[in-house]
Amino acid sequence: xxxxxxxxxxKLVGAAGMAAGLPLAAHGGSHGNAAKARVVVVGGGxxxxxxxxxxxxxxxxxxxxxxxxxxxxxTCYFSNLVxxxxxxxxxxRHGYDGLRRYGVNVVHDMIVGIDPVSRKVRxxxxxxxxxxxxxxxxxxxxxxxxxxxxxxxxxxxxxxxxKAGDQTVLLRKQLEAMPDGGVMVLVAPANPFRCxxxxxxRASLIANYFKxxxxxxxxxxxxxxxxxxxxxxxxxxxxxxxxxTLEWVRAADTNGGIRRVDTGTMTLFGEFHRFKADMxxxxxxxxxxxIAIDSGLADDSGWCPVNRRTFESTIADDVHIIxxxxxxxxxxxxxxxxxxxxxxxxxxxxxxxxxxxxxTPSYANTCYSFGAPEHAFSVTGVYxxxxxxxxxxxxxxxxxxxPQEFRRREVAYAHSWYNNLTHEMFG
Amino acid sequence: xxxxxxxxAVLAAVLGSGSAWATQPPSAKMLSLNCASCHxxxxxxxxxxxxxxxxxxxxxxxxxxxxxxxxRRPATVMDRIAAGYTEQEIEIMASxxxxxxxxxxxxxFDEVKARRGAEVHEQSCSRCHSENATVAEDDSMILxxxxxxxxxxxxxxxxxxxxxxPRRMRRGMVELSDEDVEALLHFYASQQHHERFMGQ
Numbered sequence: 001x002x003x004x005x006x007x008x009x010x011k012l013v014g015a016a017g018m019a020a021g022l023p024l025a026a027h028g029g030s031h032g033n034a035a036k037a038r039v040v041v042v043g044g045g046x047x048x049x050x051x052x053x054x055x056x057x058x059x060x061x062x063x064x065x066x067x068x069x070x071x072x073x074x075t076c077y078f079s080n081l082v083x084x085x086x087x088x089x090x091x092x093r094h095g096y097d098g099l100r101r102y103g104v105n106v107v108h109d110m111i112v113g114i115d116p117v118s119r120k121v122r123x124x125x126x127x128x129x130x131x132x133x134x135x136x137x138x139x140x141x142x143x144x145x146x147x148x149x150x151x152x153x154x155x156x157x158x159x160x161x162x163k164a165g166d167q168t169v170l171l172r173k174q175l176e177a178m179p180d181g182g183v184m185v186l187v188a189p190a191n192p193f194r195c196x197x198x199x200x201x202r203a204s205l206i207a208n209y210f211k212x213x214x215x216x217x218x219x220x221x222x223x224x225x226x227x228x229x230x231x232x233x234x235x236x237x238x239x240x241x242x243x244x245t246l247e248w249v250r251a252a253d254t255n256g257g258i259r260r261v262d263t264g265t266m267t268l269f270g271e272f273h274r275f276k277a278d279m280x281x282x283x284x285x286x287x288x289x290x291i292a293i294d295s296g297l298a299d300d301s302g303w304c305p306v307n308r309r310t311f312e313s314t315i316a317d318d319v320h321i322i323x324x325x326x327x328x329x330x331x332x333x334x335x336x337x338x339x340x341x342x343x344x345x346x347x348x349x350x351x352x353x354x355x356x357x358x359x360t361p362s363y364a365n366t367c368y369s370f371g372a373p374e375h376a377f378s379v380t381g382v383y384x385x386x387x388x389x390x391x392x393x394x395x396x397x398x399x400x401x402x403p404q405e406f407r408r409r410e411v412a413y414a415h416s417w418y419n420n421l422t423h424e425m426f427g
Numbered sequence: 428x429x430x431x432x433x434x435x436a437v438l439a440a441v442l443g444s445g446s447a448w449a450t451q452p453p454s455a456k457m458l459s460l461n462c463a464s465c466h467x468x469x470x471x472x473x474x475x476x477x478x479x480x481x482x483x484x485x486x487x488x489x490x491x492x493x494x495x496x497x498x499r500r501p502a503t504v505m506d507r508i509a510a511g512y513t514e515q516e517i518e519i520m521a522s523x524x525x526x527x528x529x530x531x532x533x534x535x536f537d538e539v540k541a542r543r544g545a546e547v548h549e550q551s552c553s554r555c556h557s558e559n560a561t562v563a564e565d566d567s568m569i570l571x572x573x574x575x576x577x578x579x580x581x582x583x584x585x586x587x588x589x590x591x592x593p594r595r596m597r598r599g600m601v602e603l604s605d606e607d608v609e610a611l612l613h614f615y616a617s618q619q620h621h622e623r624f625m626g627q
Contacts, residue, residue, distance in 0.1 A: 382511020394511030
């Protein structure tokens with residue numbers, strides 16, 4: 001096997017140039033190990049873990065390798081319950097031994113280059129991984145300095161906590177350390193971003209914590225939008241539980257939200273407004289995970305265009321892109337969506353590798369949000385492929401004005417949703 | 428003759444529309460995977476509330492989904508979800524889940540209540556929910572080994588008259604005290620080792 005020519009790697013090539021210049025060569029399909037096809041899955045989050053498990057289950061003869069830098073994964077969903085002090089961090093932590101038991105080869109490495117021509121990915125370790133089909137589930141990365149002054153260093157003072165783990169713990173510790181009577185600012189991003197109802201669930205559960213432990217404190221949500229996911233349900237909850245504690249400020253009231261931060265003075269600036277905070281949670285604008293951007297697999301929007309039937313990249317052959325990074329029309333960027341897309345992609349990958357036409361896809365999303373510890377509601381969507389786009393055919397949010405018993409049932413179902421979703425991914 | 432008509436029909440279907448392949452319904456596997464994220468891998472829920480749907484009878488599955496779809500059964504989320512599937516898709520899912528092995532939920536229960544619940548079951552429920560409510564062909568949910576909160580929600584809905592039920596079930600349930608109902612839930616929760624659940 002010839003050694004890989006570094007120049008073939010797409011690392012750090014400009015996205016525009018890539019889109020135009022990528023060679024879409026046909027492959028002979030031959031590889032050293034004739035009996036088995038090789039599927040490499042990059043990214044061990046909700047999308048990647050689900051894809052790896054189902055490719056292996058649907059066709060055990062396929063060799064499946066999942067490549068993920070971290071030894072454990074913390075789900076972003078339910079991390080607001082950790083931030084609100086309702087769950088310990090280990091409740092949202094998952095390891096990869098389950099996937100190993102199912103026959104997935106799990107490797108801890110960080111993929112730094114993709115070569116779709118010779119069909120290899122390269123790890124930070126220098127190791128190359130060859131594939132017949134690549135499934136990329138890179139999640140999100142942040143557009144540092146899109147809010148002036150908000151870079152990775154600033155996120156250690158004003159955490160984003162939009163990738164769960166250390167940042168979740170940091171935000172929780174800051175909340176515990178903040179004196180009663182303090183003011184916290186939460187900056188919510190413009191669409192599209194990971195977990196559309198997430199900032200408002202977080203605001204709810206932080207307000208719940210203030211109410212119980214720091215009743216003189218205030219939480220100001222400075223939004224970059226004038227409306228948001230599950231808005232009616234959240235605002236009803238806030239009126240019920242958090243009047244005087246939580247205030248939401250729409251974009252129109254600040255001429256477009258926060259534009260600059262100064263971590264030294266803990267000040268956040270709108271066009272004409274300034275907010276002095278005791279602590280701040282800045283959820284910055286987002287884009288597809290770094291490896292997708294660096295490999296030229298995203299377009300100018302910062303997200304990855306895909307064929308919605310199979311989640312194959314429209315830019316590179318033999319590469320499927322799923323989860324938050326993919327442009328999946330109206331499906332929200334959620335862990336459940338990533339899992340649903342992973343199933344569509346896994347079935348397509350197995351069909352393609354067995355010489356079959358991929359079948360008709362079907363997609364779904366269901367997400368629960370907590371407004372208070374015993375108060376949850378949901379959004380759901382059933383989707384189908386219509387002329388190349390993913391159309392929502394049914395769904396919607398929980399009704400307003402229902403008995404509290406309804407919200408309590410949704411709490412019970414929210415826990416079941418979390419458990420079954422993650423059990424399916426990680427065993 | 429018959430063959431040529433069939434062949435012509437197939438050709439017409441394939442050639443008549445460039446997207447004939449796209450209008451095929453999704454496979455049973457594809458559709459059922461949508462359910463798994465909440466109802467569990469292969470329809471076996473790890474709880475604590477969402478019911479397992481593996482091993483459910485086709486007839487009961489279809490009736491349940493159509494009741495949700497048409498708003499005849501109270502729901503938190505299933506009414507919104509069921510509305511997204513055609514009757515044909517629901518039938519495909521029903522047949523798939525009926526083929527899967529039901530597994531009882533590993534959940535705690537109170538042994539004293541469970542013994543009392545066995546008597547309540549025998550007296551009030553067993554004529555329809557046969558063999559300790561383990562039989563899918565009774566065309567109800569398998570109650571034995573089902574998650575307790577789900578069963579409790581169902582009973583609340585029946586008692587609130589939000590959910591339709593057979594008249595003789597209504598007659599039986601009005602005679603049950605809250606303690607009887609509680610005991611029943613513990614009895615069903617205790618049914619974790621029935622021979623029917625030991626297959627495969």
